[in-house]
Amino acid sequence: MRTNFNLFTMKKNILSFSIPLFTFLVIILLASCTKEVERLPFQADELFTAEEKVVLAKKLDVDKFNYIRNVTAEEQYKVFLGRVLFYDNQMSADKSVSCESCHKQELAFADNVAFSRGVSGNHTDRNSIALASFSSFEGHYGEGDPTDVAANSLFWDGRVDNVSAQLSETFANPNEMGMKLHELGARVGDLDYAKLLYDKAFPGQNLTSANVIAAIAAFVGQIESLNSTFDKGLNASFFEVEESFAEFSDAQNNGKQLFLTNCASCHAFSLSESFRHQFGNNDQLASNGLDVAYEDKGLGRHTSLVKDNGIFKIPGVRNVELTAPYMHDGRFESLEEVVDFYSENIQAHPNLSDKLKDENGDPIRMNFTDTEKADLVAFLNALTGSTHMESDLATPFK
Ligand code: HEC
Ligand code: HEC
Structure with a gap:
């Protein structure tokens, strides 16, 4: 909970x-x-025997397993295993990349290039997605109401509805990890430190790819980002987002109002889950009119339906300061460019969201002044949290 x-x-x-x-x-x-919650002892000393620590300590900094999140004992070992595998190059076909290659902790688990390098020097065809763009990854994707399909659209086209399915695709993708799924268990079996953690997480069970994926999903689920200036303001104002925040500068408060008026109808749910319902937005995907004709058709590439062309996931905007470049293809280098786009450049794509059309059905021109643009960016920068930097989410390798 x-x-x-x-x-x-x-x-x-x-x-x-x-x-x-x-x-x-x-x-x-x-x-x-x-x-x-059943808690494990806080110190790694009590989690592993002396012999186990010798095995782990060859590669891992055992002292880094000392921070216990709010999960059950059984779950904690799964999270440890998942964390090791998330950071381990050994889990890709040519042993050259890990999840971390494209999802870097200091970048809110995003990457700083438009297209990331995967196995065999291949590149992804979309921008890496920040895993710390919501207050809680699990809260957004996992723990929510299972009938609430809106909260279950992963990837830029929302093509899968749960993290396990997403991970199967990521592992098998020849531009990312390039693995055969059935090899995952054996790969873990080859690594004594990972095998040891696997046996703790799944006592008496065979090495299966399903368990390997479950462990990585458990770790990814722990990623959260809170404690931003925005969160401080929100807490102090008892979750009244419309109120001016004492923690904010005038520019940030003004930017917040501009965001609530112009952006929250789509992006509110990255501020908090409840705002998604409060602002009446259950859409997880939309077209924001980047192009008149999209090279990458987004959801349309997946469904081959014309009505889905140009429809992409509405990304979370927490930590957006850290996740440049922006959009599915990383076309914008800065938040200033993003705001310029919304201000003056929304295109009349046939599937453009009604929320970005005026009364004549034309793309909205928000026409922000230079000050308003700067204020909006100041507000977006106030969404940068700190809890995604905590040590229990960092690499456990020496
Ligand atoms: C080579 C770079 C690369 C590697 C390696 C990689 N990813 Fe990704 N990841 C991406 C890209 C690019 C996307 C978006 C792909 C798309 O939408 O088609 C993505 C999407 C995701 C998403 C979806 C997030 C969302 O909000 O929809 C998750 C979760 C994720 N990756 C986790 C992982 C994990 C865990 C691993 C390791 C098993 C991993 N990734 C390895 C580049 C990478
Ligand atoms: C109709 C819904 C909608 C509205 C309204 C909207 N956006 Fe977006 N936003 C999206 C979608 C969809 C994307 C992804 C588009 C893509 O990559 O093709 C996006 C992407 C972004 C990104 C890039 C994030 C990243 O990680 O790459 C930022 C930043 C952003 N929007 C900020 C804003 C701001 C600021 C406003 C208000 C001025 C706004 N948005 C209004 C739907 C919307």
Whole structure:
């Protein structure tokens, strides 16, 4: 159970109550969360025997396994294994790339080039997607209401609806990891440190690709990004996003208003899950009119339907300061270019979202002034969190 999400979803029901009662309920909630979770000892010393530590210590910094997130004991070993495999080049066909090659922690788990290099020197044909662009990866993709299909569109065209399916594609993709799926288990078996962690995570089970994928999914699910200036303002204002935030400069507050008016109808859900519903947006995909004719047809490339051409995932904008270049093809180098595009350049693609059309059906011209553009960028920069940099998400290799 994620405390931050409960706070967000409680907001609607609780606001009419007094602040002391709110605080009281939060304390009760925290207490009940703590009870539910079986915690492992905090020190790596107690997690592994001396012999196990010798095996692990050949490659891994065992002391880095000392931060325990809010997950059950069984889950914790899975997360450890997933973390090792996420950072391990050995898991790709030519042993030259890992997930981290294209999803770098310091870049909110995105990459800083339009197209990333995968195995055999091949390049991806789309921009890497930041894994820390929502407050919680698992909260956004995993833990939500399973009937809420809107929250389950992975990849730039939303073609898969869960992380395991996404990982199977990523491993098999000849431009990314280039692996045969059935080889994943054997590859883990070849690495004594990974095999040791596997046996802890899946005691008595054969080496299967499904388990390997489940472990990596468990690690990716732990990625979250909170503690941005925006979060501080949001918490202090009791989740009233429309209010001016004392933590913000005038420029950031002005940028927030511009964002709420012009952008939140699509991008609100990266601010928090509850805002997605609050702003009445259940779309996970849309066309924002980058082109009149798209070279990469987006969802249309997957479905071959004309009505899906130019439709792409609406990306999360948390940490967007760190994730340049932007859009599915990395066409914009800076947030200033992105804002210029929305201000003056939205194209009249036949599938352009109604949210970006004026009353005549033409592309909206937001026509921001230079100050407004700067304010919008100042607001976007205030969405940069710090918790994605925590040590338990970092490489465990020496
Ligand atoms: C060679 C670069 C590369 C490697 C290696 C790579 N990825 Fe990716 N990743 C990408 C690109 C590019 C996309 C977007 C692809 C698309 O939309 O078609 C992506 C998309 C994703 C997504 C979807 C995110 C979303 O919000 O839709 C996840 C999750 C992900 N990768 C995790 C991983 C994990 C875990 C690994 C290691 C097993 C990995 N990736 C390895 C480049 C890479
Ligand atoms: C109709 C929905 C919609 C609205 C409204 C909208 N966007 Fe977007 N936004 C998208 C889609 C879809 C994409 C991805 C398009 C692509 O790559 O082809 C995107 C991409 C972006 C990106 C790139 C993120 C990345 O990781 O590459 C940024 C930044 C962004 N939008 C900011 C804004 C801002 C600022 C506004 C308001 C001025 C705004 N958006 C309004 C749908 C929307």
